[in-house]
Amino acid sequence: MSDLADVFHDAPLDESLRSGVAAAALEVRRVDDADRAQTDAWLEAVSRGFLDPERTEVQRQAYFDHTAHRRKVAVYDAGAPQPEIPVATFASWGTELSVPGAIVPACAISSVTVAPTHRRRGLLRHLMAGELRTAASLGFPLAALTVSESSIYGRFGFGAAVTAAGWEIDVRRAGWVGPAASGRIDFVSRERGRELAESLHDRIRPGMTGEVGRPGGQWDHAFGTRPDAEKAERLRVLQYRGDGGEVDGLVLYAVTENEADFASSAIDVTMLLAATDAAYASLWQFLLSMDLIATIRVGELAIDEPLWWMLADQRAATITLRDHHYLRVLDVPAALGARRYNAADTVVLEVDDPLGIAGGTFVLSVDESGAASIDPVDHAPLGELAVRTGITELSAILLGGVSPVTLAKAGRIQTDDPARVARVFATTEAPRLSFWY
Ligand SMILES: CC(=O)SCCNC(=O)CCNC(=O)[C@H](O)C(C)(C)COP(=O)(O)OP(=O)(O)OC[C@H]1O[C@@H](n2cnc3c(N)ncnc32)[C@H](O)[C@@H]1OP(=O)(O)O
Incomplete structure (x- = not known):
């Protein structure tokens, strides 16, 4: 594991995640990866959440052996008949994502479940917001996941960046x-x-x-x-x-x-x-x-x-x-500054982030070599081409998997010259993710 992945794996839980869950008379804790019983109970909750049968002894042992790299967060209900089995689970780990011309660290997310007995009380919202804040504060430019349902993650700033x-x-x-x-x-x-x-x-x-x-x-x-x-x-x-x-x-x-x-x-x-x-x-x-x-x-x-x-x-x-692959920009200068671009130009990005993690106004300047600098500013400079975008749409555009022209026509971003923005972000090959995680 990289240093960032190690630090993230062991990082304390976000305070507002703790207090939000506590307000619902529940408790959020990290699972100890060295504790077989805790890991078994976690796996039982994940299996139940994904409609899978109970796991066998062989499956439990293999899961224990292969998933210590995952930061496993669990919500427990002390009043439940089996209080050791979480009522919500959330796993994430540090990995690397290929962007045009570079590789960046990314926080991969998986095993997101909330028990049917505890659904729609805001547990996913607490877990997602808290874990994204932790990942962002430690320096991950992006988070990424593959989904069971398309409708869940847009509200948290994830955009569909790769079509399969x-x-x-x-x-x-x-x-x-x-x-x-x-x-x-x-x-x-x-x-x-x-x-x-x-x-x-x-x-x-x-x-x-x-x-x-x-x-x-x-x-x-x-x-x-x-x-x-x-x-x-x-x-x-x-x-x-x-x-x-x-x-x-x-x-x-x-x-x-x-x-x-x-x-x-x-x-x-x-x-x-x-x-x-x-x-x-x-x-x-x-x-x-x-x-x-x-x-x-x-x-x-x-x-x-x-x-x-x-x-x-x-x-x-x-x-x-x-x-298929959903991305969530956590740090606009770091995520956008890593990739190479197709055309030298200057574009002002006015980014709205409902979770308050990565929003702001940024000047993206691409030089003749395709390298970019991204500078946060208080106000959009006059005379530059501006793009108003949500963090979800910016995350979808990042890899070149969808053209800004398409998103402008779909009413998802606003700009006076979508074609000019599209020339900047264009790539020569469609992005791909070859597996699920
Ligand atoms: C990366 C992965 O692991 S993908 C796997 C996702 N997990 C699953 O599919 C397993 C089965 N489903 C579940 O476990 C749960 O229903 C979850 C995790 C999807 C949702 O958990 P909940 O705690 O019920 O969500 P929570 O109450 O925090 O809802 C937050 C918001 O998401 C919305 N939402 C929750 N689930 C869904 C859904 N399946 N489809 C659409 N919207 C949803 C809620 O309506 C709410 O919207 P609001 O903020 O506008 O009010």
């Missing part, structure tokens, strides 16, 4: 007009795949705007290399080696056999990592030419996948879009 594309490909129809395959493809064990995946991801991540670092336990979960993995025996791993011999790509997939017609079986691609264009093309061509496979399903792709231009028949792919 889910594909279903009719393999027999697809055809191939991409580059001829090169290099070499081989099956490897899940254990070897898991070893390769993390370093490949580290190679790819800096150029993949929208991606975050993936905790080690998640790699083991994906490859079925931890004891609580389910149906791990269905997983297959292929590696791709370029002409130089280095492993530049990897695919993890599961087959669903069609017993009524073996030649109409399906595969679900759960991970495809490609560090080079050749790896990407070769792995996709390989998958699209496998015997007995009529359907390929894959999720969490970018909305501008090169694969679209490799299919002879683009209508062979049915693509479903979904809001």
Whole structure:
């Protein structure tokens, strides 16, 4: 863990979070990651909150072993029959987010639940506001999460910054007009795949705007290399080696056999990592030419996948879009100052933040190299192009996943020249987040 992640993990709880929860005759505490019983009780609350069954002993042990990096906050009700089981949970940890041209620290959030018996009393609001204040005060420029429901987090300043594309490909129809395959493809064990995946991801991540670092336990979960993995025996791993011999790509997939017609079986691609264009093309061509496979399903792709231009028949792919990665700017100069921009210009951002964390007026000046300085000012300087935006909309724009022109037309930001603002924030590739967390 980085220093910031360590400090955040152990930081005391925000005072207004404590007092807000206490006013409801409840108590908020951090879970001790070294305490198995507390962690088990926390996991029970999370499972219940996400409509999952009770966890087995194997699952509890694996959760305990793999989640010590998470700062786990819990609300307890002393009057409940099982007072040790939280009535609300909230987890977060320090990670890294790729933004155009840079990597920034980010506070990732997950496991947000409030028991059905305690819902709509403001517990989420207390937890979210308190934990965001703590993350901001320690220096995280951004918070980030993936969501169960789209409607929950906009009110807290989270904007949908990355759209995910889910594909279903009719393999027999697809055809191939991409580059001829090169290099070499081989099956490897899940254990070897898991070893390769993390370093490949580290190679790819800096150029993949929208991606975050993936905790080690998640790699083991994906490859079925931890004891609580389910149906791990269905997983297959292929590696791709370029002409130089280095492993530049990897695919993890599961087959669903069609017993009524073996030649109409399906595969679900759960991970495809490609560090080079050749790896990407070769792995996709390989998958699209496998015997007995009529359907390929894959999720969490970018909305501008090169694969679209490799299919002879683009209508062979049915693509479903979904809001996926939500970002929340906690510090405007730090978050916006980290990324590179597309056009030299000066824009004044008048940012409204209902939680009072990151709002204000800022002058964004981009130089010819695409680097920016962001200076807080008391009043918008006269004569400069101004943009009035909520923190939610600014967070959605940050990675280039939505154009300011679109948001202006949707009435979500106000500016006299949306196209000029759009030229500043434009990126050459759509952002992507390849997994859920
Ligand atoms: C990052 C993640 O972990 S995503 C997973 C989110 N969790 C889940 O989906 C599990 C099931 N749901 C739950 O546990 C709870 O219903 C939660 C966590 C979503 C909400 O917790 P609550 O304590 O009931 O929320 P709280 O009372 O603080 O509500 C705050 C505001 O959000 C609104 N809100 C709460 N839940 C929802 C929802 N599901 N959809 C839309 N609005 C919601 C409330 O109406 C309230 O609005 P207001 O500020 O305008 O009055």
